[in-house]
Amino acid sequence: MMNSMNNIMKQVDDVLNVLNKEVISNRQFAIDINKGDVHQALTYLKSIGFTQLSIITCVDLIADNKFQLIYILNNWELGLFVIVRTDIDRDNPSYVTVVNIFPGAKYYEREVHEFFGVTFEGNDSSFKPLLLEIWDDIPPLRKDFDPQVYSDRKFEKRDSDKIYRSKIGGVKL
Amino acid sequence: MVLENQDNRNLWEKIGDYFSANSIWMKWYCTGCGAIELPPTMTSRFDMERLGMGPMATPRQADVMLITGYLSTKTLRRVIYSYEQMQDPKYIVAFGSCTINGGVYYDSYATINQLDKYIPVDLYIAGCMPRPEAVMNAFADLISMIKKGQANGWRHYQENYEWYKKNQLDSLEEVIIHDEFHE
């Protein structure tokens, strides 16, 4: 298995402009790609057997002021996963959709938009809400969003301390 | 808000409660993860029908609504919407930790913490999630509560409608359900 992965990695390295590559396990590797080369990379990977898009997601690298977009592709024939990573600007996050390569990306991109605020040009539906309804704060999966604060503001909690002070032991039934 | 137990029903209501307690229709709405213990409760292993209970597809014919665990704000809007469609008398049984004080999702941005701020709850079941035995016991308790006139959350909801509405709007902003086509 390691052999076929090394071959694939070599091929990928030859064809694509890979900034950095990382072996994660004997069935999985990651490549960093320039923002502009992702479409070419995905098209190429699809042509060599990575026919299934497993997930598109995003990581908020708040310390570097960047979002990292993650595309994970699955090669069913060889049993390999590839993680394609690219960095985009965090202040004005936008990117170009990949639905023309992987139609399945439609909802993943919509979710990334909802959770991180990344807009995807060319995927009109990505601007619509998906899981959340009437959302009134910054996108919730950004690192600077604190769910506890939001929850305390919106949803009242029971003051259990008072109850505890008055009782010890169990409940009589 | 604590629900009172006082029994101020007239004779006809008592007779009505006696009979309706023996034939309770449960609304078929799985709001959260506790719903996974409902199929065993409903079907042959635990056999809810022994208590004269059965599932009911529409809110208008249902008597009891089960809040099976956590409620996201999106679901809570539907729960309120369909609770208000149910006919009186109507009862709510709340499952598990999440309905009492938020459960595992106490710090989530999407789920509410205290159910009884939004709709009146007649009976709570402890557990995460409650086992079918606990659920069956809860149903039996509910039946005896109805017979004794203690399950009067629905009355409370009518009497304190503004209070409930205010809480609902504070957390949800609006309870009306919009077109979800997003088009």
Next chain:
Amino acid sequence: MNERKSFFAPVKAWKYLLKKPVTIKKEDVFDNPREASDQYRGFHQNDWDKCIGCGTCASICPTNAISMVEIASLKIEDGKKNERPALDYGRCSFCALCVDICVSDSLKMTKEYVHLSKDIDSFYFIPDINGIHNTQEKQGYVRDETSELLDLERVKMAHEDVSRKNSFIEIVKGYSMEMALAESARCVECGICTATCPAHMNIPEYIRSIYENDLKGAVTHLYKTNPLSNVCGRICTHLCEGACSLAVRGEAISIRWLKRYIVDNTPIEDYEEAVLSFVTEPVNGKVGIVGSGPSGLSAAYYLRTLGYEVDVYEKRAIPGGVISYGGPEYRLPEASVQKDIGMIKKTGVNFITNTKVGTDITLEQLKEKYDAVFLGIGFSLSRPLNIPGSDHKNVEYAIPLLAETRDYLRGSSKMPDVHEKVVVIGGGNVAFDVARTLLRLQIEKYGKVNVAMASLENRDILPADLEELEEGEEEGIIGSFGYGPEEIVVENNKIVGLKVNKVISIFDEDKRFNPKYDKTDSYVIEATQVYISTGQMPEYDMITDDMKEKMEIVRGKIITGEYGQVENLPWLFAGGDIVRGPDIINGVANGHDSAYGIDLYLQSKNK
């Protein structure tokens, strides 16, 4: 696959009509719900006798369901808090991580799983042994070795091997970074140690700083309560480790060695910056300190950080008291002592050495010169032992020997006169210090070891640390533990040995010191020199008689107020051995408290 059966095939189901039904009987559901499995994670129970209130369950709880509630009826003891976990079944997810991590093995789960109520408050409870319904439910999920979430074993500390006895090389090698990180990761941050430590050091906080590899932050935490961290990181009595909640089931965290790791490994610039960061703007006030032992140094440092002008008087040539003249070099190297004292000097404390208060300058004069005086003179004399022969010239005492040896190692004095065969009386840590110092001197002088020890206490109740005993015997000490000295046998004006008897009991019925011997089991330990290390006592000659009248001295200890203030002499503060008995960390704590007390006193005086 595509075959189709008859429309009436389901009729086959009728064959189950006579089989045993799958439905559970009504009584197994309602009256007496089915018994859950042996591992069932039902409602909690907590054995209050075992529970130490550490709150580790509350820390691990992923749902924030556990809060620690103070129970007024419980006593606070060393290693126990008067808190017990309270559970919120509006949060609990029944994951049992609290059971798996319980340090005292008190929290368990029962098989009980039905609890229904309209009353929402009944879902909050403080579990005790009876469980949620006070019915002694059957036990369900319990922790076992596999599900253990604690690390009960210490990271082993490397020691010098037995060849250490050939020199005064430091025995304990200290943790490397990996070892310290691993050891610090064991801490559960319960804070029971902080309550037990006399100085109330921020132990969980500095261990967390090590864990986060933030040594500068760790030093800052240390100096909040202890300016002698180099010393305490080596020879502290580590009461904290005795109280450590991990010690209930496993080995306590090596708090002392972690402290030592911090002071040894922090870059000196960071260290200095952290120490000096506490020093504030000078304020109007002068404080004189008598004695530069742990309590005096501690008081000096904290008074200095508060901005006072501080003078410290020391009778010997080097400041430090017991840390410079008491602790043996192989436990407490000179460099560590000097690092601590050097740091205190850097804050601007003025040391006046070779000046004995009482002879070179009187306490009255100090009273005139300073706004307040702190007395930290320590127990500087050895307690004499009155047995036949103890007035012989070759009977020596512990404190002079230890001081002379330190001076000898500094090169400022000649080697103490050690005989070829010696015996040490005493079973405390100091006695072992003496014995092991003698042993090293013997090797240097004669090339061989002959040191015997005799103590009233037998091995099981020996006051010294176990490691002292083990290491001492490894180095060649021959101990007669449990044998009390009867007389020093003198023949022809020369000591020939120490006669000892087997001890039956040390204290009588009234718990007073009154050793009883079995005279039949008695022998003579051969030696030509006897060292006595049976305790120390203070030297109060600088205190004038009219002062003594105003203060209360009970069994050699001065009684003071909460912050070290002597009741009828408000300008005088005292701390350390003379208040709390001999222990370095007590001295540090007293010094800190007194600094606070002096600050309060001077502020109120200046108003």
Next chain:
Amino acid sequence: MKEVKLFLGPQHPGMHGNYSVQMYVDGDIVKKARPTPGFLHRGFEKLMERRLWMGNLALIPRICVVEPDINEMVYAQGIEMLAKVEIPEKAHWIRMMILEMARLAIHIMGLGGIGGPTGLYTLTYWAIAQRDLILDLFEEITGARVYHMYIVPGGVRKQLPDGILEKLSELLDELEVKIPEYRELGLKHPIIHKRLKDNIMLPEDVVWEVGITGIGMRSATNKEYDLRKVQPYARYDQVEFDVPVANYSDALTRVNIKYKEIFQSIRILRQVIEKMPKEGEVRTKISTGSALRWKVPAGMVYSAIESSRGEYGYFIVSDGKEMPYRIAVRGASYPQGLLGIEKYLVDCRIDDASLWMDTMGVCSPEIDR
């Protein structure tokens, strides 16, 4: 004819969980469909960033209610890959046992679930009661019926209780007798057969377009695209089993594959009972110290296993601290539950909508998270 807007769910007996599909219908035929997820959204991915590596154990099974064990497995496997921890041999076998028992439970429930939309409730009643017997076994092994929290990073949480393998073996004997009857009763029944046969088609190009995995993919492509074979985890490379496939994917084929997979799971379980090491440790620690301070080395990894609905994965990012930096969940039913419904529920009949979701394998909580 006029098109009518129809809300299918969230409160609808034909809906699987709290999920909703909104559609325009023309008569009986769906003309436009939009999935509406989010009713079960709890913000797991955010909550997991706020809990300890070990504390997340309480959260992860709750992502998918019907099959919680895959979450535990995928999480544990990801952490072990990051921490480069080799777990004890016996733990691998126990894990495989748990996973296959879970697969049995959910497949039996799914098989019974066909009774719902088709109206043959006997099947449902039987199957749910049968599944309950598996849950009883789970209770004995793990201490809970549904949320087991048994597979933990570093192995499994406890040793197996005594005699459990014998009990499992008896249960398998019983299942081997009972399950064929479900087929006799249900799938071969003319009404159901007619309803499922040549209905709700899934062509191969749709599989690749939408990204459907699991039974849907295998029924259309005729290839053994099963992660247990393609990328064996646990000890799936040491047991023999077949992956049922087909090249014509209608509802009946997919249900039949589910039926066959039940027997493959039984076959795996029998081998597990036989080959599992009798003695040995079942857990190693993923890090030093107490669980409050377990750290996982920095890095990122995509950990995936085969759930009953297809490829189920966690993308885990660690920054070397006590809590995860980011975890993204790839729900197995994400493609078919969203894009699949939007594109390919069209032209189905309304009454087939819930059958569509049933046979494609749509699990709402894992879409919503």
